[in-house]
Structure formats: structure tokens, C-alpha cells
Amino acid sequence: MQRLFVRLLKIFGPRFRLAPLVAEYLARAGRIGKTDQIPTELVPLAARLWARGWFNHNLFDSHRDWILPYWATRQLDPADPGFVARALNPVFLNTAYRNWTTIGNPESKLEAVVDPRGLVTPQPNGDGWSLDAWLRVDAEIFFPSRLDESSITQKPFENLPLVQTQYEPARLRLNQEAFAVQDNDGNDWLIAAYSIENPRGDARTATLFLSLRPFNPEGAALVDHPEWRAAKDSTELWVNDELAALLPPPNAFASSNAEAGDVAFQLDALNGASSIADRTGLATAAAAYELDLRAHTQRVVTVALPMSRTRASNAQAAQWTKPDALPQLKRDFRNRWRTLLAQAMTIRVPDDAIQNAFDANKAFLLLFHDGDSITAGPFLYHEFWFRDAAYMLNALSQLGYHAQVKQVLEKYPRRLRKDGYMLAQDGEWDANGQALWTLEQHTRLSGDFEVLHDQYWNLLNAAHWIDAARQKTKQNGERVPEYGLLPAGMSAEHLGPNDFYFWDDWWGLAGLRAAVLAAKLFNSPDDQAKLQKAYDAFLHDLNSALQHAAHTNDAAWMPASPYRRADSAMVSNLAASYPLQLVPPNDVRITATIDELKRRAFVDGAFFHHVGHGGFGTYLALHIAGSEIFQRKPEAWNAMRFLLKHASPTWTWGEAIHPNTRRGGHGDGHHGWMAADLISFIRNALLFEENDHLVLTPALPDEWVFETASIKVERAATYFGDVDFTLAFGDRNATLVLKGKWREPPMYIEWNLPMEIKNAGGDKEGVELMDAHRVRIPSNVTRVVATF
Template sequence: NKNENILKWKNILSRGMCISIPDSKIEECFEANKCFLHLFDDGDEITPGPLTYHRFWFRDAAFMIHALDKLGYGDAARQKLATYPGRQRVDGFFMSQNGEWDGNGEAIWTIWEHYRLYGDQELIRDVYPSLRRGIFWIKRKRRKTHKKTGPEQGLLPAGFSAEHLGPNDYFYWDDFWSLAGIRDGMEASRVLGEDKDHEVFKKIYMDFWQDLQRSLKMVENRIGKKTLPASPYRRMDAGAIGSISALYPLRLLKPDDEWIVNTVDYLRQHSFFEDGFFQNMIHSGVNPYLTAQIAQCYIYRRSREAWPLIDYLLKIATTTFTWPEAVHPLTGGGCMGDGHHGWAAAEMLLLIRNLLLFEEDDRIVLTPILPREWTWKGAVIQVEQAPTYFGPMDFKIEFHGGDVSLEIQERFRKAPACFEWNFPFEIQRAEGDAGPVEIRGNVLFLSSKTHKVQVKTAGVGKKP
């Protein structure tokens, strides 16, 4: 009955990451999409749509399972990941459909991300033979291009991969995902003490990375600039959206890497309608989930250029905070895929999570692009039950005019090197309960042992 259903959903939502922020629209969007993510969950698999897309892809699942993991639903994520060996072909191919070569990297990356967030060594041990076969499949697949002499030498063969990248080609998207999968399999072998495999995987990774760098250098010589087109033979176009995966979500390149910065800048200047990424190949519409990926690149760069994109995503959402796969630029209705797109729901959840905290190398970054509009006297930012690579944590920020307080509660398995806390204005002084703090303009660096901090800032926001 109705009351039982209400109680059921309250229980589901209370178990995951919870937020309270000074922006009611973003907070409501977060809560709604937490519910929707579970509606896309079919138990042993998760699908990106209720109708047209009600089937499994490793690609969409990578983002949707990752969202389950990062929002605290590790048990639901694990249920799906445990089925991955059974979805793998005998030759090691994690196949969604033939011709999509990104599946192996996505499967391995998703499993390893789960381990990073939950320390689930039992799962890693159970699926390790499958990961191992997946890495050797990538190695064998690259042999198809070894005898070539062009920029595709050593890359994965031409395939159709994600349809928003364009016609069949040697997509860098496939290569970046495969590289990340090999890297993460290498880490899994280290954790399990498989030293011989670790050395073998390391060589496979380095050989692949060397071929990819050679290809990118040839592209640079052809185009005249360090950019990441969709493939080595393509000019820069909207398909380059796939190549920013080297930063988000894979972290193969740094946020300020010239290849990434130039590619994101190109897409912003040439492939946007208003403040949404417009994919003019196949989709012919504004893609909410791809817009969110570009916003993530800005967040990693600590750039407030992410905010117009976030505001636009909220603007084109339905009244219940859903999006189709692509939005018609004139009608505002859907023009591609299901009307309720599960990948878009996952991307929005991951985007809001990273607005509040994310991991970078050995640190945890708090409020990377904190807006002034959230800093008025009496405003509160609170995050509870947030999984991180170091273990779960809660934090609460309170604004008292120019005085700001931070309280952290954590259950870390292994402490980060530090916390990085970002403000929209200069910090005048700060004092923590775990020794000295370091101030760099509007950024505060805190010991990982910190639990309470008092800050004096040079500015204060006004309540909208």
C-alpha cells in the first residue's frame, strides 16, 4: 500500500549519501535522481532506459554502477559486478555488442572503482581471472593494427563504439577506456600479490600508452595543435567529446593538461547550443549527460565555468528532474533515445557529488567551485554517509558572516594526505584542531587528522 511504499523509499534514501545545501533546486534534483537510479536497477543488471534502452551495456553501466557506488549503495553495485565474469566471452571480450571495443576497459574500471570505494578484496579475488582474461583480450585486439604505419598503429581496430562519436572509426574513446582498464587490472594484481601478472600488465600498459602517444603526436602535427579528436583521422568536431574521458572519468590525464584544456575549449566554442553540449551527429540535440561530463572537467580544474552548464541542465530538465538522451534545441522535448535517460540521471548525481567533494591523487577536495550564493549568513552545507576512496565521511560547513566553520567526521580505512577546501573569496586566517593549516589565496589545506576548523574570510555572500 501507499504507506508501505513511502516507508520503503525513505529507507532506501536514508541508506545512501545525503546532502543539505543552500540551493533547494539542486538538492531536490539530487534526491529525485537517487530514487530514479534505483528504478533503473533490475537487480543483477542496471539499464539506461525503461523502454528503448531497457537492456544492458557495459558503457552505460559503468557510469550508473559507479553512481550507485559513490552514493553509498555498494551492495547494489556489487550484485551487478559479480555477474560480470558470466557476461564475458570465452576469449575474454566483455561484449555489449560486437564492434564496441570499449567494454573491457569499462568492465575492469567499474570493478576497480568499487574496490577503491569499499575495499572489497573478496570481489576482486573472485573476478580476478576474468579481469586477467580481459586485459589479454585487449592486448590481442591491438595486434590487428600493429602492421599499419599510420597514426592508428597499435590502437584498437576501427569500431562503432558509442554512437555519439560518429561513423565507424579508430576511436580514442576505446583506447582511453582500455588503457584505464589495464592500469586498474595492474593495481588489482598488486593488491592480490600477483607479482608476475603485475609486471606483465605493466608492460602491456606502457606499450599501449607509447603507441597512443605516438598517434597523438601525429595528430598534433596534422592539426597544428594539441587536441583530442574522436579518432586519428578526424578533424576536431563534436565527436571529440569521447576523448575527454581521458580526464573524466578515467584520470589518465591531468585537469590542466594541454590536450584536455584545448579539447574542452574547442567543444565549448564550437559544439554548444546556449549552455548545453550539442551533438550534431546522429543525436542532433543537446545531450544532458555529455554536458555534465564537460562540467566535470571544469570542476576538476576548479573552474566556475562549470556553473552555466549546471544551471542549463536544471533549466532543460522536466519538472521531476529527468532528461531524455538528447533535447531538441527548439521544442525542448526529447529527440533521441528514451525520454527518461538513466545515464543522464547517473551523471547528474555524480556531478552534484563532485560539487561537494571528490578525490584527487592522495587528497580529498571539498567544495571545489563553491558559489558565493551559498555563503550567506546562516547557510549550511552538510554531507552525510559519503563514500570516498579512503573510507566514508561526513562534513558540515556553517557560514556566520565572514566566519566559517567546518566539522569533519570520518571512518577512513586509510587517511588521505590532506583535505583541500576551496572558497569563492580570499581566506584571511584559519585555525584547525590538528596543527598548522596552509592558506593559498582562496584555498585551505588541512591535515587529514582535522575534525574542526574555524576560518575568517574576506567576503560573504548574499542570500538569493
């Protein structure tokens, strides 16, 4: 596609007085990498992003007096660390405050988002408009997007996907709650409830304004035609001829267009216009609610917003806007989520931040699961990639949500091309390996062989594609650096220009290993022998390429590709350790790569990804930490502590963290892959499988070890079966109580403690010290006491 675009520029460029150099720059950019191929599926995403950025650029500079979203307010402020100079930048995008929180219903394909100031966007992948809430008290209007950081708080209710945003304007208290429900027909609705409380002794008056905004956390949204309609039990707001919201009947309302200016300019005298048109797409609207608040009372205004396009009124949703409806809506919401979350792995650890982050992201992962698909985010990344899916489905499998994972895997055959390529986005050579590894992980963690059995012939086809694809780099017969590797591509687009990335090869190997296991499980010795031969040959060629790179660079660390030097993209090679366990955890190439990353790519003690992201890595930092957990190194927790320090108040992260604002700086502002890696890191820090045995507490933080401290894990899925264990610390001793529901017991259990162990004994024979910090436990032992 890039070549075609360059040719068209060369042909038609002179008509528009475009210098030949324009086409040359584009052509030469494609030559920086090893191929100029761009997955065509990424073009719509990029086009939407850049078109919105161009619109933002034209809009925000000249509309700074409007009530803009939080991110734009900050990035337009020259005194703010996120300020973006725009003179020579043709687009204006959210690059410094990319944090938002997903809300939705389990197994639904629809998600809404809430920004850090409570701006709710019910259809981020539809028209993308939002609803904001402002409060006027004593002639002063409080706009959340303009409040300073210390004036407003946000948190998840009980670590569930219910976002509470609170601030205290003029001694009142406004608490907004945003969450999702479903009606009796299975339609998804966002509930935005605004409670205005007078917590003090004097009677007060205030006005709540609910405003339709042509903005969202990414930028502008197009609102051409808002309309207020009176209904039987509510007032309806329609946007662009579709139902947008159901509200309690307001005391007054207004509509405005770009020519008249933001409706915020008219709050002292709302014009009562029931509808308006705007050809720029910048129409706004507001509804006003006059509040008489006696001492120690509150008023609740509840809004129901459809999360999908509809042109039909909804009587059930209209009932939700009544003053007494909110408590029951919250009870139903809480009960539904609590029931679902209780079905899987739970932990109790002596660390509130870890506990809260784990619980919140366990729920968020279920939101990203869209029934027969799984997506990497609610907004920019509301797409399917095998890469993100591999990490996310693996985390769900580790939690024990096997039915949800199975739903997605059962649809994998529809993505299989006739030639065996697993197609999500064209040109991603890691996809086949990721698909096969995910099938293997589901099978081993659940003990359910059905999907693997049903897709066995598809699996063989996909494995054959891996072996056939890498033959292309052998065709000229020369022993080039990429000999026997998968072709050049942009599979892991956070690594830089298209290249022969080792990342793809590690995943390809994992896919072949999964196919070998499947052939063994289903007693197909001929298939097993052929696949093992393909695996061994691929491993040989990959090791040869890495040896060549080591010789070229005079170092053991692994570059991102045979043609790259040391840079932050070499983090991709750690997939060989975490999560794939293709090499021993202390393989010198892994340890050398981590050491070189710490030398070249760490800022303020944390991983900074210079390539692509231009920010502190979130999930990529956990790939380093995940490898260190497998090495039993307590410094693995450094990355987690950094991430917890810079988490959003709702325990979400973007794809990267901006170096100045320490907020989201890249990707979807609520990143699903990051949520998955957080779950997997915490799980692996408590227990993981290694070859034929189970490892417990490989690198406990020192601050978790004190008298009366305890750790509890229940319903943890492993290759060997589900595991419960409790670890309690006393005065110079630790007691482990273990219960395994083994399908196939591990050969032994390795229990790690950070202090030097003097002796250990169990309720059955065979407990022995492996070294000063490890105890070997037979799988039939249920209680062990270690003294130190």
C-alpha cells in the same frame, strides 16, 4: 550484416525493380567509416523502432481526430515548435517530446512509464498499451494530452518515484498519482489513483473516463482484443487475452475498433460492448464513473495494472481498488523508499533545484538497478551496456549502494567470452575497459575486495584481450595514424560512423590500470609487471597517435579519432579526465579540447552535439562540466544550470534536448546514464578523490556562499572511507566540521572556497593555506575555521 544485406539487394533487387543505386548507397554508407560492422544486438532495437515509426506514419496523419498521446498531438500541430514535416519521411517518431518518468520497485527488472500528461504505460517493453484519464464536467470533456502547457502540472511526490499529475477542469481538481507496489508473491503492479476534488462551495457532478489507449510515448501499440470482465471485488480489463487492469466497477463501459473509431467519439452514449476485435491493432475501450461531489469533498478511483504478462486474476490487487486502500498503499510505498534512501549518501545544499534533482535521481538510479543487471532506461534502452553500466554503477558506488553494485558485478563473468572479450553488444571495444574500471571503483569506494578477488583470473583474461586487440592495428608494420590503437568500431555510437575512436583507448587504458591495481592488491608481482608494461606501451602508442593528430590539425585539442577533424564528437576524449582521471585535470589537451568545443559546439551557451544526437547534450554536457570541476572552475555549473532549466518537472532528461522544444530529442526519455552523471557531478562538486588526497568543495557556486548558508554531506563513500562534513558560513568566515571513517586516511584534505582566504586554523596543528582559495588540512583534523 550490412555487406550481406547489400549482396541480397544486388541479387533480388531487380525482381522488385530496385535500381542498382539503392544497393550502392547502402554499400557506400558503410565506407564512410572505417568498418561497416554493426553490432547484431542493435538490429532488433532498430528494427522495432523503425517498424513502429512506419506504423505511426501510416496511422497518425489520418487519425488526428483521435485522442492521441501528448507527443503526437504536439508534433502534428503546424504551430508547435516540435512540428515534424513528414512528406518525404517514411517514419514518424517522437523526436521532439521524448520525456517520460520511470516508476517501479527497487531491484525489480520491470519498469513502467508516465508521460508528461499522466498517460501510464505499465508494460512499455511488452504490448506497450497505455491507460489515460479524461474528465467530463458541464458537458465539456477535458483530455490531458490536448491541454495547454499552463493548465497542467506534474511533479514527483517527495522526490520519490511517485508521479503526481494535476489539472483543474471547470473549477474541479483532478490529481493523478502513479507509483509501483508489489504483491505478496513479489509481482509488480502499477497503481494509478485518480482523485477528483470539488474544492469550492457548490455541489458538482462530473464523469471520469478511464480509457485503454493503443499508444505510448514512442508511438502506436497493438491492441487486438480488449475485454471487460466482472469479478468479485472489481472489474477486470483484459487486453489480447491477458489481464491488463483491475478497476472499481464502473457505471458504464464501452469497446471500439478502428472501423467504429476511437471510443472517445462514443462518450455520450457508451455502447456497453464487453469485448471487441480489431485486426489493425487499434481497439480502444473506456470505463465511466459518475461522480457526485458535494462541496469540499473528493472521490478516489484506484486502478491496479500488472507490470508483467499474466493470465491470472489477483484477489490482493483487487482489494487495492477499494476507495479506502490508497492511503495505506502510499504509506507502505513511502516507508519502503525512505528506508532505502536513508542508507546512502545524503546532501543538504542551499539550492532547491540541485537538492531536488539529486534526491529524485538517487531514487531513479535504484529503479534502473534490476537486481543482477542495470539498464540505461525503462523503454527504448531497457538493455545492458557496459558503457552505461560503468557510469551508473560508479554513481551507485559513490552513493554507497555497494550491495546493489556487487549484485551486478557478480554476474559479469557470464558475459566474458573465452577470448577475454566482455560481451554485452558485439563490436564495442570500450566494454572491457569499462568492466574492469567498474570493478576497481567498487573495490576502492566500498573497501570490499571480494568481487575483485573472485574475478581476478577473469580480470587478467579481460586485460589480455585489451592488449591483444590493439595489436591488430600494428599488423601491417606501417606507422599508420591508428598504430597501436584498438580496432575501428562503433563502440560509442554517439560519435559518428565506425572509426578508431580514442574513447575506446582511454577506456582500455583505464582497464589495464585497474588490472595493475588488482595485481598489486593481491601480491602478484609478475602479473603486475606484465600489466604495467602493457599499460605503458598502450599509453605510448595513444600519446603518439594524439601527437600525430595535433601535428595534422596544428592544435592541441584531441579529435574523436586520428581521422577526424574538430567536431562535437571530440567531447569523448574528456573521459581521460572525467571520470577516469588518467591525465592531470589541467592537461593542455583537455583544456584545449574544452575550449575548441565551446568554440564549435556550443549554442546558447550550452553544448550541442551535432553528431548523432542533433540536440543539446545532457550527460555529454556533464562530461565537460565534470572535467571543469576537477579543474576547480566555477563555470562547470553553467552546464548544470542549463540542464536544470530544461529538466522535466520530475527531474528527468532524455539523451539529448531538442533545440526548439527544449524537451527530450533523442534516446530513452528517461535516460539512466544522465541520471548517473548528474549524481556524480553533484557529488564531485562537493568532494572527490585526487591521487592521494581528498578534495572538498572544488568549485562552490557564488550563490551558495552567504551568511547563515550551510552545506551538509553524510555517508559519502570515498577511496579513503566514508565521510561526513558540514560547512557553515558566517560573517566573513566559514566553519568546516569533518568526520572521516577512514579505512586508509588521505595524505591530506584540500578545502576550496571561492573567496580569498585570509587565514585558517583547526582543532589540531597542520592546517595551512595552499594558496588564496585553498586550505590544506591533515586527515586527523575535525574542525577548521577560515576567515575571508
